[in-house]
Amino acid sequence: xxxxxxxxxxxxxxxxxxxxxxxxxxxxxxxxxxxxxxxxxxxxxxxxxxxxxxxxxxxxxxxxxxxxxxxxxxxxxxxxxxxxxxxxxxxxxxxxxxxxxxxxxxxxxxxxxxxxxxxxxxxxxxxxxxxxxxxxxxxxxxxxxxxxxxxxxxxxxxxxxxxxxxxxxxxxxxxxxxxxxxxxxxxxxxxxxxxxxxxxxxxxxxxxxxxxxxxxxxxxxxxxxxxxxxxxxxxxxxxxxxxxxxxxxxxxxxxxxxxxxxxxxxxxxxxxxxxxxxxxxxxxxxxxxxxxxxxxxxxxxxxxxxxxxxxxxxxxxxxxxxxxxxxxxxxxxxxxxxxxxxxxxxxxxxxxxxxxxxxxxxxxxxxxxxxxxxxxxxxxxxxxxxxxxxxxxxxxxxxxxxxxxxxxxxxxxxxxxxxxxxxxxxxxxxxxxxxxxxxxxxxxxxxxxxxxxxxxxxxxxxxxxxxxxxxxxxxxxxxxxxxxxxxxxxxxxxxxxxxxxxxxxxxxxxxxxxxxxxxxxxxxxxxxxxxxxxxxxxxxxxxxxxxxxxxxxxxxxxxxxxxxxxxxxxxxxxxxxxxxxxxxxxxxxxxxxxx
RNA sequence: GCGGGUGUAGCUCAGCUGGUUAGAGCGCCGCCCUGUCACGGCGGAGGCCGCGGGUUCAAGUCCCGUCACUCGCGCCA
Numbered sequence: 001x002x003x004x005x006x007x008x009x010x011x012x013x014x015x016x017x018x019x020x021x022x023x024x025x026x027x028x029x030x031x032x033x034x035x036x037x038x039x040x041x042x043x044x045x046x047x048x049x050x051x052x053x054x055x056x057x058x059x060x061x062x063x064x065x066x067x068x069x070x071x072x073x074x075x076x077x078x079x080x081x082x083x084x085x086x087x088x089x090x091x092x093x094x095x096x097x098x099x100x101x102x103x104x105x106x107x108x109x110x111x112x113x114x115x116x117x118x119x120x121x122x123x124x125x126x127x128x129x130x131x132x133x134x135x136x137x138x139x140x141x142x143x144x145x146x147x148x149x150x151x152x153x154x155x156x157x158x159x160x161x162x163x164x165x166x167x168x169x170x171x172x173x174x175x176x177x178x179x180x181x182x183x184x185x186x187x188x189x190x191x192x193x194x195x196x197x198x199x200x201x202x203x204x205x206x207x208x209x210x211x212x213x214x215x216x217x218x219x220x221x222x223x224x225x226x227x228x229x230x231x232x233x234x235x236x237x238x239x240x241x242x243x244x245x246x247x248x249x250x251x252x253x254x255x256x257x258x259x260x261x262x263x264x265x266x267x268x269x270x271x272x273x274x275x276x277x278x279x280x281x282x283x284x285x286x287x288x289x290x291x292x293x294x295x296x297x298x299x300x301x302x303x304x305x306x307x308x309x310x311x312x313x314x315x316x317x318x319x320x321x322x323x324x325x326x327x328x329x330x331x332x333x334x335x336x337x338x339x340x341x342x343x344x345x346x347x348x349x350x351x352x353x354x355x356x357x358x359x360x361x362x363x364x365x366x367x368x369x370x371x372x373x374x375x376x377x378x379x380x381x382x383x384x385x386x387x388x389x390x391x392x393x394x395x396x397x398x399x400x401x402x403x404x405x406x407x408x409x410x411x412x413x414x415x416x417x418x419x420x421x422x423x424x425x426x427x428x429x430x431x432x433x434x435x436x437x438x439x440x441x442x443x444x445x446x447x448x449x450x451x452x453x454x455x456x457x458x459x460x461x462x463x464x465x466x467x468x469x470x471x472x473x474x475x476x477x478x479x480x481x482x483x484x485x486x487x488x489x490x491x492x493x494x495x496x497x498x499x500x501x502x503x504x505x506x507x508x509x510x511x512x513x514x515x516x517x518x519x520x521x522x523x524x525x526x527x528x529x530x531x532x533x534x535x536x537x538x539x540x541x542x543x544x545x546x547x548x549x550x551x552x553x554x555x556x557x558x559x560x561x562x563x564x565x566x567x568x569x570x571x572x573x574x575x576x577x578x579x580x581x582x583x584x585x586x587x588x589x590x591x592x593x594x595x
Numbered sequence: 596g597c598g599g600g601u602g603u604a605g606c607u608c609a610g611c612u613g614g615u616u617a618g619a620g621c622g623c624c625g626c627c628c629u630g631u632c633a634c635g636g637c638g639g640a641g642g643c644c645g646c647g648g649g650u651u652c653a654a655g656u657c658c659c660g661u662c663a664c665u666c667g668c669g670c671c672a
Contacts (some may be wrong), residue, residue: 033635034628047632054629066623084630092632109623112606116633118621119607123664176672196672223671224596353599455672564665 004072010046014093016077021096023048024072024104026134027065028115037062039098040115041073044139049086049095050075058101068107068114068131074100122555127569129560141557144266145545149216151262152236152541155255161212161238166201168194168218173519178222180231188586194220197538199457200523202239203495206534207526213239216541227553228487228543231566238492239536245478245494248535249278249434252490256482256539260430260548267550269428276433281476284435289329289412291435294486296426297419301411302389304330307381308401315376317357318401328401329411330389333418337365337394343421344371347398350417356400356410363396373399416486430484430547437461438479441472441508451509454479458493459535460505467504478535484547492537499527 004024012021028042037052037059050073052059065071075098086092111127112120114134125132132138153163172179172193179193195201197219205213217237225231240248257275264271276295284291287300305327308318318328336343344361351359362369362377362385369382377385389397398418400411419425440460442453450472458477460466466475478494496502502524506516516524545557555561562568582588 029632029634031631031634032628033631036629036631038631038634040632049632051630081630084632086632089632109605113622116621121606121664124606173672177670199672221671224669226671227666229671452672457672565663 001074008045009041009043009048010090012048012077012091012094012096014079017079017094019077020074021077022072022074023050023096025070026114027067027069027071027107030065030067032063038095039071039073041071041096042115042134046090048091049089050098051095052098052101056098058098062098062101065103066107066109068110068134069103070105070107072102072104073098123563123569126555126561126563129570133559138556138559140266141545141549141551142559144263144549145541145557148259148263148545148548149541151259152255153216155258156214156236156238159212159251159255161214162210164202164205164210164213164215166195166198166215166217170195170201173199176221180220180222183585183587185584185586196221197235198237199455200520202237202536203457203497203523203534204526206239206241207529207531209532211241211532213237213536217538225564225566228546230542230554230558231562233554234541235538236541237536237538239534241532241534243494243533243535245436245480245535248492248494248537249480252482252537252539253432253434256489256544257432259544260432263548264430266548272429274429274431276431278434278436280437281435281439282437285408289408289410289415291438291481292483292486292488293412294416294425295431295433295483296429296485297416298424298426299331299333299415299419301329301331301408301415304328304385304388304397304399307377307384307388308399310381310384312378313376313381315373318399321401321403325404326402327404327407328399329407330385330400331398331411331415331418332389332391333396333398333422334392335394336396336422337363339422344396347414347418347421351410351414354410354413359414360399361396364391364393366393371396432482432484435481435483437476438481439473440475440477440479440505443473449510452505454491455493456505456509457495457502459496460501464498464501464504467501467508472508480537482537482539487543487547488540489543489547490537490539492535494533494535497527497531497533499524502527 001022004022006022007016009023009025023041025041025043028040028047030040031038035054039050039052039062040047041050052062073096075096077094078097080086080093080095110131111124112118112131114131117135117137133142156163169182169192172181172191173196177196179196181191181193184190184192198215198217202213202215215237217235218232219235220232222231223229238252240251253275257273260273264273279293281291284293286303287293289301305322307313308315308328309322313319322328344363348358360371360373362371362374362382364382364386368374368379369377374382385391385397391397398414400407400414402410439453440458441450443449444451454477458479461476461478462470480492481488482490496505503513503516507513542554542557546554549557551557560568560570562573567573577587
């Protein structure tokens with residue numbers, strides 16, 4: 001017989017009755033009845049009940065073993081009597097009558113419960129992650145992660161993509177997030193950077209003629225964390241040669257849609273997967289107030305500036321803003337006349353909490369509009385509102401007034417808040433779409449200059465001609481995102497593979513040719529030796545898994561992960577470097593002043 | 596860097612307008628229990644009430660500071 005086991009703990013059924021078996025695993029629960037004792041023995045496949053029978057000489061010893069100790073037991077798989085069968089367990093028809101038992105590794109008293117969710121906080125779960133990982137939910141989430149990655153790989157290989165590894169110790173990139181730096185011992189004063197993404201390498205692989213690249217790529221960004229953002233994370237990184245934007249969508253949509261359909265019922269609920277038509281950036285911002293709209297929310301935003309600009313409308317608070325170039329955005333909330341006054345008051349105080357003066361509204365019930373703003377809007381103007389927003393009797397309309405970008409953004413937040421307060425968000429569905437036509441440039445208010453709004457390597461729509469003739473802020477790029485249920489799950493672009501367009505593109509953003517050469521000389525040179533038109537995208541794998549697992553937090557889908565301050569309390573990272581290490585690296589610390 | 600929330604037993608939390616000896620559930624330890632499967636019964640241990648300062652006759656409770664965790668803003672091409 002094998003030293004540790006003949007079967008797994010979730011494996012045994014009625015058909016095994018009578019067999020001598022050996023199981024190894026963790027003591028999940030113990031029920032000690034004095035004379036007879038039950039142990040629920042657990043491994044990754046499940047739980048089997050093991051019994052120490054009355055008068056067993058083993059009882060005195062086994063009684064002392066604590067839960068989460070690792071043991072090996074040997075005994076006969078026996079049928080349970082009719083009264084003692086447990087239909088809730090897959091192995092509930094049988095139990096093992098323990099004949100021999102070995103304590104392989106005793107467990108101290110555990111800091112939180114493993115067999116059940118005792119609500120232990122995240123910090124302690126992370127400190128004892130190996131215990132947390134034994135819990136059913138983490139076993140399931142991590143297994144889901146494995147399934148998703150395996151499925152993504154298979155789907156990419158099926159479409160003739162080749163998988164690559166690219167350098168982890170690489171060069172700092174001047175755009176984007178802060179880099180993690182690694183000091184060089186051999187080159188005093190010089191540093192490697194960990195990649196924020198393998199952007200340039202994947203483009204160089206296209207220049208290298210590999211045609212279709214993918215990688216489950218680790219990415220590193222030294223910016224503050226969020227529930228959906230980590231210092232290190234993984235992307236399904238993709239690049240393709242001789243493609244248009246439509247080719248990228250046609251290739252990647254079935255990959256992601258397929259994976260979601262494969263794992264959509266992970267949480268137990270049947271979930272639909274819907275892929276909606278592409279949405280251009282400007283429309284998304286106007287209708288949803290964000291470039292990553294949650295399309296499960298049926299509410300839409302309309303522009304009603306013209307109504308509040310009318311001479312017969314007296315609402316000064318909005319008028320003043322409109323005269324300064326502001327806009328009024330409105331959200332129709334259908335059939336809310338039965339809502340109590342507190343529904344509207346709560347939304348108003350929510351808006352104030354968000355830093356807005358409030359959230360004005362008009363409720364249409366019967367012949368005239370009601371609400372605090374209604375008296376400033378005469379009947380004719382109310383009719384115009386109804387027409388623009390498609391209002392029906394019983395509907396309310398909420399108003400946001402500000403500079404255009406601020407109004408759009410806040411209306412977007414209000415749209416989500418109103419939807420949730422109404423209980424209107426669709427359930428059990430993943431709604432995807434591609435957001436297209438992102439602007440190439442934007443005006444940076446702080447620096448008072450034109451700058452790239454996204455990826456400087458994106459191809460401007462209209463090419464060199466557009467760069468030469470168009471107002472920069474009106475130029476769109478072949479730059480796109482993929483959005484699901486309010487999360488940006490991918491970002492990508494058709495790249496700019498022509499050095500002369502790149503020079504012009506950087507010049508518009510105020511970068512000298514020398515800067516371009518210094519920072520991107522390697523790639524720019526590559527483009528001078530025959531570069532295929534190419535493009536791609538990168539999906540945030542952790543966010544995909546998070547959506548499928550229905551977790552609110554990325555940390556729930558990683559086996560090992562740092563906390564919100566990017567510290568690993570289990571491994572003690574980051575930690576001090578020794579004098580010798582610093583000396584080897586030619587580093588001296590200049591600590592911040594602690595006042 | 597900034598703002599909100601939280602911090603009381605190993606874990607999760609209660610503790611009212613400040614008032615005597617700070618509680619509960621789970622866990623832990625001991626005893627009892629022959630069939631449970633969240634086993635049950637009895638008993639017990641365990642607290643710098645995050646830390647420092649202040650107000651007060653009196654502080655877990657109020658004030659100031661600080662630290663930790665968490666969510667968000669900034670940031671994240």
